[in-house]
Amino acid sequence: MKQLKDIPISVLDLAPIIQGGTAADSFHNSLDLARHAEAWGYHRYWLAEHHNMPGIASSATSLVIGHIAAGTKSIRVGSGGIMLPNHAPLVIAEQFGTLESLYPGRIDLGLGRAPGSDQPAARALRRGLGSDGSDFPEQLSELRAYFDPDGAGSRPPGVRAVPGEGLNVPIWLLGSSGFSARLAGQLGLPFAFASHFAPEYVLPALHLYRSNFQPSEALDKPHVMIGLGITAADTVEEARRLATSQQQQFLNIIRGRSGMLQPPVDSMDGLWSVQERAILLEKQHYSIAGDKAAVTARLQQILEETEADEWIIASQIYDHKARLHSYELVAEAILNS
Template sequence: MKQLRNIPISVLDLAPIVEGGTAADSFHNSLDLARHAEEWGYHRYWLAEHHNMTGIASSATSLVIGHIAAGTSSIRVGSGGIMLSNHAPLVIAEQFGTLESLYPGRIDLGLGRAPGSDQPASRALRRGLGHDGGEFPEQLSELRAYFDPEGAGSRPPGVRAVPGEGLDVPIWLLGSSGFSARLAGQLGLPFAFASHFAPEYLLPALDLYRNSFQPSAALAKPHVMVGLGITAAETTEEARKLATSQQQQFLNIIRGRTGKLQPPVDSMDGLWTMQEKAIMLEKQQYSISGDKAAVKERLQQIQAETDADEWIIASQIYDHSARLRSYELVAEAIKES
């Protein structure tokens, strides 16, 4: 098993808009976190595409990636992910070709096949409702062809991505089920799994990816990044309280609601039903709340289960200073292992 200190760690930023805050505040905090993450040795800083959600500011994902890349110097910056079904592949190739041209050697393109939105937003994005993600492999093939000067057969004749063509922008497939795991394996691409959303599928998806992997020009052997929700603090009691902001957010998702990230509470009792609590606990199999020692111990257990090559960490914490400290403690825990 790989030693914790040898495993790259990264940040998955959902650009939270907190209760009482604005999108401008969110972008300021994201850049501040990215600068600290760079200092603490984090490898990547990824942002996620969501739409029609009042608590997430990263809907124009490529623009926010540019904002973060411009304000940092070495950390890789990318998408975790771009929801390809929302976009023409040519547009994404041009956007990420532009980012790679501006910040060479630092841009990642993580792709998902879900809409990252609800039905009204899907209509507004001109996707329609006749898409189920089944068109994703064809869209992905077209997108990859725009970066490849020899890929004319997979893209419309006479159409080129400028900037984009000939640039090396690493493409990752993201998933919370087996579809993208198998596709990433077959294409020989790196794979990132959102275990903080779908923990029950984590191990089967990793097995499927590794068993279906075919070496490619992009990758010689399987490479897995596992997404984890982590809330760290000086004491486990404090961490568990901070984590109630994320729990309230998940509770809203269960109830079909959206909203800004709420302040932590002393107890979730009275906010959720017993059935909702059971669902939440099931979804938190790979979420960690604790002090540095507890975080390190649980990370060692997860690494033994997954043999992950990288981790990417999401921390939905209301107070910005507490969020910074959480990421700092995680970095310390891994370096000290």
């Protein structure tokens, strides 16, 4: 049976812009967190592509990845993920070829097929591309061909990615349903599942991935990374209070709104309806708020359920020092278990 201490841990940074803060503050805090995460033994530091969201600063994801990689020494840095239908595959191959050339052996390319935005922004992003995400497998094939010197059949004749061609940039597929799970299995690619906002599909998606897995040059056996929302503090009460910032963010999503990350509150009562509370708590089935002992116990349960190979942890915490402490406690809970 897998042990917690044997599971690599990584950071999923949504580069939160807090109420009263700026994107510049967010980038400063992200680099500070990445440097601490590197020292605490985290394996990867991923950033996510989101658009038209006042509370998330990582819209130009490749640029922020470069910022983090330049300020750290050894931690792997990548995307969790790049929403491929928003881009021409050649551009992504060139961007990540550039990153890999600058920071060799440290760059990951995680890919999703959702827009990472609302519908107006999706239309603005995909103008002229004619893509609704349904051609994701074809786009993925083209992208992979740009890295492969022998993959000319899947890319336009005479077109090469420079830099990019011949470089080893590990590609991950990201998902919150079965589509990417099945595709990742068929292609023999590593798979990361967004358990922190689609908990109801975790086990079915992992079954699809593992049952469809075909060994490849990238992998000889399935490899799953599970995304978790974790808020850790010295006491369970303080962790639950800090977690109300993330709950308010989820509540805005349920209501079709967006905004900056809000300060924590002593109670969510009065902010949500009974129905909204039920929906939110269901969505947070794989989210954890507690002290080190509570985090360790729940992670052990999730490990037994999912047989995860890696964790990637998102912590939407308003106060930067509290956010740092949360990631430190998680590292201690896992690496010292």
